[in-house]
Amino acid sequence: MEHIPQVFWLIPIASVCALGMAWYFFKSMIKAEEGTPRMREIAEYVRRGAMAYLKQQYKVVLIVFIILAAVFAIMAYGFNAQNAWVPFAFLTGGFFSGLAGFFGMKTATYASARTANAARKGLNDGLKIAFRSGAVMGLVVVGLGLLDIALWFIVLTWFYSDKMTASEMLITITTTMLTFGMGASTQALFARVGGGIYTKAADVGADLVGKVEANIPEDDPRNPATIADNVGDNVGDVAGMGADLYESYCGSILSTAALGATAFAASAGDMQLRAVIAPMLIAAVGVFLSLFGIFLVRTKEGATMKDLLHALGLGTNTAALLIAAASFVILYLLGLENWLGVSFSVIAGLTAGVVIGQATEYYTSQSYRPTKDISEASQTGAATVIIKGIGTGMISTCIPVLSISAAIMLSYLCANGFDMSMSAVSIQHGLYGIGISAVGMLSTLGITLATDAYGPIADNAGGNAEMSELGEEVRHRTDALDALGNTTAATGKGFAIGSAALTALALLASYIEEIKIAMARVGEQMTNVAGETIDATKATIPDFMNFFQVNLMNPKVLVGAFIGAMAAFLFCGLTMGAVGRAAGKMVAEVRRQFREIRGILEGTGTPDYGRCVEISTQSAQHEMIIPSLLAIIIPVVVGIVLGVAGVLGLLVGGLAAGFTLAVFMSNAGGAWDNAKKHVEEGNFGGKGSDCHKATVVGDTVGDPFKDTSGPSLNILIKLMSMVSIVMAGLTVACL
Incomplete structure (x- = not known):
């Protein structure tokens, strides 16, 4: 293994530390008391439903994976249109992505009742259990991601070391x-779409019939859809988010490594190797700094929402500042060419992540004006709540879009020494900077994902407290934790979408490299910008842009861009429609039970929770297939029909429309949810008032916005890029 430097071994060590600490946090949580017999009974209902759903989902995904792996094997071994390792890499990516979601969800289903029980003692006790249980998800994602990367790098280095030059x-x-x-993207999309449909079908059904029609509180045990709603929080917001960010994390590291291998291929010495392992090392150091941040999170009894936000902000911001400083040290010690400029590229990505998080908090937290204004609009009915929420969501796209735009420009220019010549070397070094800025944004994922996974744990804790009738004081504490979770979940979604935009942009450049390899595999030659006929392996990015006529006057590029933008809206329409159909079935079932099962509303009858869980499961399994497969089929068809120029247009159009639409939907949904919480705190009439019912309708509209369609879009834009890369050989064969 002489091709692997000593410093590389920090990467598998960091992965083992992350997984070890995840295990420690899990065991610490399990030792905590789960509470009264009623609390344990409710938690067991949720656990059983969540695991049953995940088992069904993995059966469907397994069939899809077997078919796709067989297609890749035929392409690789039958037509030489694919690297022979791709079928295996595809399967391992999907396996680890699914495993990350499974471990996170298993932890969450055990943590909710323990969080509710801890809240009986105090707010800090509940926060600590919920947050450290959420940290299990964050640490499992980064641990498995780095482990997968390290193992593949070692195996492939051993296999290729004596077959070609080091470069x-x-x-x-x-x-x-x-x-x-x-593989990771495909698994993540099924998990996100399926989980999102499941949770929102239950949530909408529970809210519309329970709160609005029957006038009973949220998570009331008399509501038949309550257990399904709590199950859905875990399968959508924990398992789905874990699989999603696992893919973003690995995708940013690997796309940057691939760009580094190309950008520094002609550099002297082992500079190319240093550029390849730099993003891996930044991520590895980020694991240790995330752990430090996790231990900083604590609060005081009677804390306000701003106090709770400050507690989480202390951990995440400290980790971000430390990784910013550490990046300079890592890149300096590596001796990377223009290490100072590349370090500032990392800072650009980190800063954009922080700005997006703060902007999301401002537009979705009930502590700030935009969400309070939505609550105030409830005085004139549900229609004005919806209008105000849509307007707020649209306005909220400005800061994230401008932040990502600034991060792209700064990271590009810092990495290439502010060279605007658009030469081949300048472009490649600039693209490497964009890739490493995405790594910077995700380097502290261990703690940022913990703040996101914390949300559904706190939400389930509130449900358990309500159903177990723990008393007003405990419910007040769990409500505070839950409201904080709504904001952190919205922040986490904004963070995930921002990182997806930077990662997808880096994948665009990686697509060109994959086209180059596919052309070399079939012996294809091309004309460079000077009009000379050369081998594809010697072509630069400007050569490819010229050869394939990738410019705004080429109708193939424009048509591809329109299709990419359309794909984002089509995907949202399909998933919103799926939630609507599934929720309609749930509403009908809850009404039927209220009508036919005697004594439910009086508290003397027992609802049929299992039937509602069954409806959500069946609806999610059926409805998730078409949207998920479209994300795979569209890039393949565009590649065959419109070629490389059309695919690049598709990816650009999908990225621009998908990113903006995802921010809008996630923020609008988060704002509606917290506007409802603001009213429930006693403002504008409080629970049960007309204003409360109006905000419940707004929250119901926002549910599929923020938990199904919005967060699925960031996977869509990355999956289309990944499919294009994997299918590059087929695209070249059709030229």
């Missing part, structure tokens, strides 16, 4: 590793 080997290894991102 060729690194380019081959990084582009091969990049393809396991398609």
Whole structure:
């Protein structure tokens, strides 16, 4: 293993530490008391429903994976249109992505009752259990991600070390590793879409019939859809989010490594190797700093919402500041060319992540004016709540879009020494900067994902407290934790979408490299910008842009961009429609039970919770297939019909429309949810008032916005990029 430097071994060590600490937090949580027999009974209902759903989902996904792996194997071994390692890389990516979601959800279903029980003692006790249980998800994601990357790098280095030059080997290894991102993206999309449909079908049904029609509180045990709602929080917001960010995390590291292998291929010494392992090392150091941040999170009894936000902000912001400083040290010690400029590229990504998080908090927290204004609009009915929420969501896109735009420009220019010449070397170094800025944004994922996974744990804790009738004081504490979770979940979604935008942009450049390898595999030649006929392996990015006529006057590029933008809206329409149909079935079932089962509303009858869980499960399994498969089919068809120029247009159009639409939907949904919470705190008439019912309707509209369609879009834009990369050989064969 002489091709692997000593410092590389920090990466598997960091992954083992992350997984070890995840295990420690899990065991610490399990030792806590689960509470009264009623609390344990409710928690068991939720656990059983969540695991039953996940088992069904994995059966469907397994069939899809077997079919796709067989297609890749035929392409690789039958037509030489694919790297022979791709079928295996695809399967491992999907396996680890699913495993991350499974471990996170298992932890969450055990943590909710323990969080509610801890809240009986005090707010800090509840926060500590919920947050450290959420940290299990964050640490499992980064631990499994780095482990997968390290293992593949070691295996492929061993396999290729005596078959080609060191430079060729690194380019081959990084582009091969990049393809396991398609497996992770495919698994993540099924998890996100399926989980989102499941949870929102139950949530909408529970709210519309329970709160609005029957006038009973949220999570009331008399509501038949309550257990399904709590199950859905876990399968959508924990398992789905874990699989999603696992893919973003690995995708950003691997796309940057692939760009580094190309950008520094002509550099002297082992500079190319240093550029390849730099993003991996930044991520590895980020694991240790995330752990430090996790231990900083605590609060005082009687804390306000701003106090709770400050407690979480202390941990996440401290970790972000430390990784910013550490990046300079890592890149300096590596001796990377223009290490100072590349370090500032990392800072650009980190800063954009922090700005997006703060902007999301401002537009979705009930502590600030935009959400309070939505609550105030409830005085004139549900229609004005919806209008105000849509307007707020649209306005909220400005800061994230401008932040990402600034991060793209700054990271590009810092990495290439502010060279605006658009030469081949300048472009490649600039693109490497964009990739490493995405790594910077995700480097502290261990703690940022903890703040996101904390949300559904706190939500379930509130449900358990309500159903177990723990008393007003305990419910007040769990409500505070839950409201904080709504804001952190919205912040986490904004963070995930921002990182997806930077990662997808880096994947655009990786797509060109994969096209280059596919053309070299079939012996294709091309004309460079000077009009000379050259081998594809010697072509630069400007050569490819010229050869494939990738410019705004080429109708193939424009048509691809329109299709990409349309794909984002089509995907949202399909998933929103799926939630609507599933919720309609749930509403009918809850009404039927209220009508036919005697004594439910009086508290003397027992609802049929299992039937509602069954409806959500069946609806999610059926409805998730078409939207998920479309994300795979569209890039393949565009590649065959419109070629490389059309695919690049598709990816740009999908990225621009998908990113903006995802921010809008996630923020609007989060604002509606917290506007309802603001009213429930006693403002504008409080619970049961007309204003409360109006905000419940707004929250119901926002549910699929923020938990199904919105967060699924960031997977869509990455999956289309990954599919394009994996199918590059087929696109070249159709030229």
